[in-house]
Amino acid sequence: MRLLFEQWGYSILNTDVSTWFQSEDTSFIKKAISLNRDGLRFFRLKHQFYFDCFYLTETCDSSLFNELNEYLIKFGSNIFTKKALKRTYNFFAGNTGSLNVEESLLKHRNDNRAFGEKYENSVLVVATVSAGKSTLINALTGSYFNKVKNGACTSRICKIHNKPVTDGITYRKDNVLNYNANIESKSSEETSEAAMHFVSSLGAYRVCLIDTPGVNNSRDHNHLIITSDAIKGQNFDMVIFISNGQYNGTNDERQLLDLLHNHNKKPVLFVLNQLDCFKNGVDNIAKMIAVYHKELTSIGFDSPKVFPVSAWYAYLLNAQKSLDEEEQEELAVMRHRFSKAFFDLNNYIESESEHEYQKTGLKALENEIIKLLK
Numbered sequence: 001m002r003l004l005f006e007q008w009g010y011s012i013l014n015t016d017v018s019t020w021f022q023s024e025d026t027s028f029i030k031k032a033i034s035l036n037r038d039g040l041r042f043f044r045l046k047h048q049f050y051f052d053c054f055y056l057t058e059t060c061d062s063s064l065f066n067e068l069n070e071y072l073i074k075f076g077s078n079i080f081t082k083k084a085l086k087r088t089y090n091f092f093a094g095n096t097g098s099l100n101v102e103e104s105l106l107k108h109r110n111d112n113r114a115f116g117e118k119y120e121n122s123v124l125v126v127a128t129v130s131a132g133k134s135t136l137i138n139a140l141t142g143s144y145f146n147k148v149k150n151g152a153c154t155s156r157i158c159k160i161h162n163k164p165v166t167d168g169i170t171y172r173k174d175n176v177l178n179y180n181a182n183i184e185s186k187s188s189e190e191t192s193e194a195a196m197h198f199v200s201s202l203g204a205y206r207v208c209l210i211d212t213p214g215v216n217n218s219r220d221h222n223h224l225i226i227t228s229d230a231i232k233g234q235n236f237d238m239v240i241f242i243s244n245g246q247y248n249g250t251n252d253e254r255q256l257l258d259l260l261h262n263h264n265k266k267p268v269l270f271v272l273n274q275l276d277c278f279k280n281g282v283d284n285i286a287k288m289i290a291v292y293h294k295e296l297t298s299i300g301f302d303s304p305k306v307f308p309v310s311a312w313y314a315y316l317l318n319a320q321k322s323l324d325e326e327e328q329e330e331l332a333v334m335r336h337r338f339s340k341a342f343f344d345l346n347n348y349i350e351s352e353s354e355h356e357y358q359k360t361g362l363k364a365l366e367n368e369i370i371k372l373l374k
């Protein structure tokens with residue numbers, strides 16, 4: 001309940017409320033009650049107060065409604081009239097009547113419930129080591145949750161769920177759910193499952209991105225087992241297969257493609273990543289896409305869709321608000337590089353870009369993911 005309260009507080013106030021209430025400290029309650037003496041009609045807020053209590057309880061476990069009701073009767077007997085409580089109880093427990101609260105509160109609940117009732121599409125992201133799986137996932141979530149900077153590599157499966165609104169991060173640690181208002185303070189190394197609002201065009205959809213360890217880690221053979229088990233398990237709705245454009249076509253990659261072709265029945269989107277490292281006048285992106293397409297067809301993939309992208313540039317653009325100084329400089333360099341027609345990655349598969357984000361190639365990939373959603 002505390003976790004829910006903190007999340008709810010953040011989504012309404014955009015403030016970390018975790019420090020507001022210390023369990024033994026009742027001075028906040030006294031302060032709130034004394035507001036009445038200052039002419040502030042705190043008790044006018046009884047409807048909102050009851051709404052919060054029932055809404056948070058409902059999110060946790062609606063079988064607790066009766067207990068909550070009895071508790072609130074006792075708690076409010078000297079302060080509130082019983083009418084407002086009864087009305088709120090009937091609304092939540094019996095689905096009858098209406099409430100005397102702001103439209104925004106009802107909308108918060110309706111949006112949350114509608115989102116929760118949607119089917120969650122899972123997207124498995126696989127590749128050989130260092131192709132850019134974690135960076136691509138950061139680009140699609142708009143957060144630096146998968147720390148890729150320090151050379152640390154992903155060593156286990158990590159599921160990242162989209163939430164309907166920006167309200168920090170919820171993550172699992174030792175099977176206990178935790179919450180933190182600041183997403184960037186947490187890292188995928190601490191957890192195998194987390195939820196945050198995606199700052200990209202996937203933000204409106206109920207999607208889960210599944211990060212996997214690179215399969216050809218020479219130091220840890222276990223990574224191949226983890227990722228191939230995930231592929232064989234088929235507990236997802238589509239696959240993003242990433243190839244590092246600079247080194248594409250290695251034996252390790254070929255093995256992974258064969259594994260995917262033999263054991264997967266779900267749609268696959270093929271990404272050629274790190275194309276920002278290519279050299280204008282030396283490398284030929286169009287030719288590379290054509291060669292890769294041919295190779296995929298020869299393995300047996302039927303009409304494979306290949307997306308040329310720069311996950312790193314896409315991340316820098318999506319996470320602009322939270323970049324450190326070094327990343328901001330990097331963004332300026334990227335912007336300059338992508339001002340040349342050669343780097344308009346969208347132009348290799350669709351048409352000339354209208355916005356800078358389209359140039360990263362991620363927009364086309366996001367559109368295709370959205371098209372495949374159930």
Ligand SMILES: Nc1nc2c(ncn2[C@@H]2O[C@H](COP(=O)(O)OP(=O)(O)OP(=O)(O)O)[C@@H](O)[C@H]2O)c(=O)[nH]1
Nearest residue numbers: 129130131132133134135153154214274310311312
């Ligand atoms: N220039 C450039 N670098 C990238 C891009 N995507 C990823 N990288 C870099 O490539 C390195 C590996 O990226 P990760 O995202 O950690 O790759 P990964 O596939 O998750 O790696 P493992 O988890 O170790 O298998 C990092 O240094 C990234 O910054 C890109 O689009 N452009």
Ligand SMILES: [Mg+2]
Nearest residue numbers: 133134153154
């Ligand atoms: Mg990784």
